[in-house]
Amino acid sequence: MASYDLAIIGSGSGNSLITPHWDNKRVALADKGIDATGAFGGTCLNVGCIPTKMFVRPSALARIPEEAARVGVTQQTLAADWPAIRDRVFARVDAISERGKEYRQELENVDLISEKVTLTSPKSFRTESGQDIEAEQLVIAAGSRPELPEVPGIELPQVHTSETVMRLETLPQRILIVGGGYIACEFAGIFSGLGSEVIQINRSEGLMNQLDHEISAAYSAEAQTNWTVRYERTLGAVEPSGEKVTAHLVTSDGRAEECEVDIVLVAIGRRPNSDLVGAEEAGLDLHPDGRIVVDEYQRVLSGGTPVEGLYALGDISSEPMLKHVANYEARVVAHNLENPQQLQPIQNLPIPSAVFSHPEIAQVGMTEHQAAASIGSENVTTKTQRYGDTAYGWAMEDTYGVFKVIADKRNGQLLGAHAMGYQASNLIQPVVHAMSFGQDAQTVARGQYWIHPALMEVTENALLGLDVPPPASV
Numbered sequence: 001m002a003s004y005d006l007a008i009i010g011s012g013s014g015n016s017l018i019t020p021h022w023d024n025k026r027v028a029l030a031d032k033g034i035d036a037t038g039a040f041g042g043t044c045l046n047v048g049c050i051p052t053k054m055f056v057r058p059s060a061l062a063r064i065p066e067e068a069a070r071v072g073v074t075q076q077t078l079a080a081d082w083p084a085i086r087d088r089v090f091a092r093v094d095a096i097s098e099r100g101k102e103y104r105q106e107l108e109n110v111d112l113i114s115e116k117v118t119l120t121s122p123k124s125f126r127t128e129s130g131q132d133i134e135a136e137q138l139v140i141a142a143g144s145r146p147e148l149p150e151v152p153g154i155e156l157p158q159v160h161t162s163e164t165v166m167r168l169e170t171l172p173q174r175i176l177i178v179g180g181g182y183i184a185c186e187f188a189g190i191f192s193g194l195g196s197e198v199i200q201i202n203r204s205e206g207l208m209n210q211l212d213h214e215i216s217a218a219y220s221a222e223a224q225t226n227w228t229v230r231y232e233r234t235l236g237a238v239e240p241s242g243e244k245v246t247a248h249l250v251t252s253d254g255r256a257e258e259c260e261v262d263i264v265l266v267a268i269g270r271r272p273n274s275d276l277v278g279a280e281e282a283g284l285d286l287h288p289d290g291r292i293v294v295d296e297y298q299r300v301l302s303g304g305t306p307v308e309g310l311y312a313l314g315d316i317s318s319e320p321m322l323k324h325v326a327n328y329e330a331r332v333v334a335h336n337l338e339n340p341q342q343l344q345p346i347q348n349l350p351i352p353s354a355v356f357s358h359p360e361i362a363q364v365g366m367t368e369h370q371a372a373a374s375i376g377s378e379n380v381t382t383k384t385q386r387y388g389d390t391a392y393g394w395a396m397e398d399t400y401g402v403f404k405v406i407a408d409k410r411n412g413q414l415l416g417a418h419a420m421g422y423q424a425s426n427l428i429q430p431v432v433h434a435m436s437f438g439q440d441a442q443t444v445a446r447g448q449y450w451i452h453p454a455l456m457e458v459t460e461n462a463l464l465g466l467d468v469p470p471p472a473s474v
């Protein structure tokens with residue numbers, strides 16, 4: 001049995017835990033590699049946030065002629081060179097992953113274990129090649145993986161997940177996207193912008209249904225204008241059809257439909273990798289959806305009690321599967337590993353997120369429905385500001401952008417914001433800031449200059465439009 005001061009399972013957010021504090025101590029970092037490529041460095045870098053957004057950008061540029069036409073400029077997108085786009089993305093990403101791995105291999109105090117490992121007790125694990133490792137402190141940061149439906153043909157090479165679809169040889173002419181959440185909507189935006197014919201199906205009515213209803217309805221309507229969307233359908237089977245495949249769909253009332261496409265992208269959710277690390281067998285507490293249970297210090301619970309020196313973070317334990325959530329938890333865990341006598345808890349801050357689709361969506365805090373359930377609908381005030389009713393919106397000739405804020409009518413406390421449109425992920429940040437630091441709507445709207453006529457006036461006007469008590473001064 002090899003003994004370490006610190007062992008980490010997962011080289012995504014887990015990799016950042018190896019701070020200078022561990023320079024003269026022994027650290028083991030285990031990562032089996034991303035399934036599709038064996039790459040080091042986890043989901044965000046290799047198959048998640050970073051490469052997807054590097055595809056979103058060229059896709060958005062390819063759409064510019066539509067926008068230009070609205071303001072009297074004629075432009076044409078002549079081609080989207082898929083191999084060039086793909087190679088630009090992965091030349092950068094693969095190099096970072098490889099350099100990161102080499103760096104870890106070179107460190108004298110770190111042993112990199114490029115194998116799948118399984119817990120043998122809460123603070124020990126065995127590698128696939130049979131090596132046993134124990135550690136004084138252990139962090140499980142083993143992430144999540146795509147959920148796949150158990151349907152005939154799911155193993156066909158034309159059926160992809162987010163882990164493989166960005167490395168396609170050629171741009172598909174016709175693609176079926178299964179799912180109505182983050183991944184499905186981002187890839188529908190990417191592929192339709194680059195020129196593929198996209199057919200997106202979702203099991204339920206509407207896309208991004210967990211969002212504020214006004215935004216999910218507006219997004220669903222807008223998506224229909226950019227690609228084909230069909231609701232109340234699931235994937236029943238996939239069958240080869242020459243180089244293409246025939247996807248057999250089942251409607252919610254049991255009818256069968258067929259659709260011939262080049263590829264199918266399945267994006268129906270991600271499951272935490274707690275089963276891959278053998279968390280349940282090691283006696284760790286799990287939520288019904290498979291996430292490892294942690295306390296406010298990110299310590300893992302076993303039989304309802306925190307295990308000293310055992311932490312989990314990121315997708316394997318957190319409900320929002322978001323990189324900025326995993327990063328924040330990693331900062332807290334890094335502190336707690338180094339200061340076991342002065343543990344710091346996770347702060348209860350509002351967690352924003354964005355869907356980098358076309359259009360872009362961003363949100364923070366409560367939906368209107370949640371706010372009404374929380375403080376009573378009579379105490380809720382909302383304002384939905386159209387981009388098109390602001391000066392920069394006129395410049396853009398914007399037709400669909402909306403920014404909705406929700407506040408407590410009695411005191412102006414901000415409860416949530418929900419936006420859809422150009423740069424929504426940036427426009428929402430002042431509200432994230434205000435909610436995080438406890439600033440009310442009037443303070444944020446009137447307590448600073450807002451640059452005129454910047455697009456950010458959309459956010460300012462939304463805040464000014466709330467029915468909240470007047471400010472102490474103008």
Ligand SMILES: Cc1cc2nc3c(=O)[nH]c(=O)nc-3n(C[C@H](O)[C@H](O)[C@H](O)COP(=O)(O)OP(=O)(O)OC[C@H]3O[C@@H](n4cnc5c(N)ncnc54)[C@H](O)[C@@H]3O)c2cc1C
Nearest residue numbers: 010012013032042043044048049117143314315321322323
């Ligand atoms: C397509 C896509 C786009 C996304 N875009 C965004 C975005 O724009 N913004 C955002 O905030 N979030 C985004 N996310 C989510 C974000 O990528 C994740 O929340 C984040 O990467 C999770 O980090 P992690 O450290 O928990 O896990 P990971 O980065 O997945 O790291 C876990 C590592 O553990 C390894 N591992 C698992 N089991 C074992 C085992 N038994 N033994 C050894 N190693 C093991 C895995 O190989 C993996 O490398 C996206 C996700 C996807 C899939």
Ligand SMILES: NC(=O)c1ccc[n+]([C@@H]2O[C@H](COP(=O)([O-])OP(=O)(O)OC[C@H]3O[C@@H](n4cnc5c(N)ncnc54)[C@H](O)[C@@H]3O)[C@@H](O)[C@H]2O)c1
Nearest residue numbers: 179180181182183184202203234267268269270321354355
């Ligand atoms: N920009 C970002 O921050 C970003 C981007 C991508 C992924 N992510 C993270 O990754 C997670 C996983 O993304 P995801 O899109 O796979 O999951 P998701 O939970 O966001 O969406 C899953 C969708 O699939 C649908 N669905 C489920 N089963 C189905 C079936 N059998 N047939 C048809 N539709 C079905 C659901 O109705 C839902 O619309 C997200 O929840 C998010 O946390 C974040």
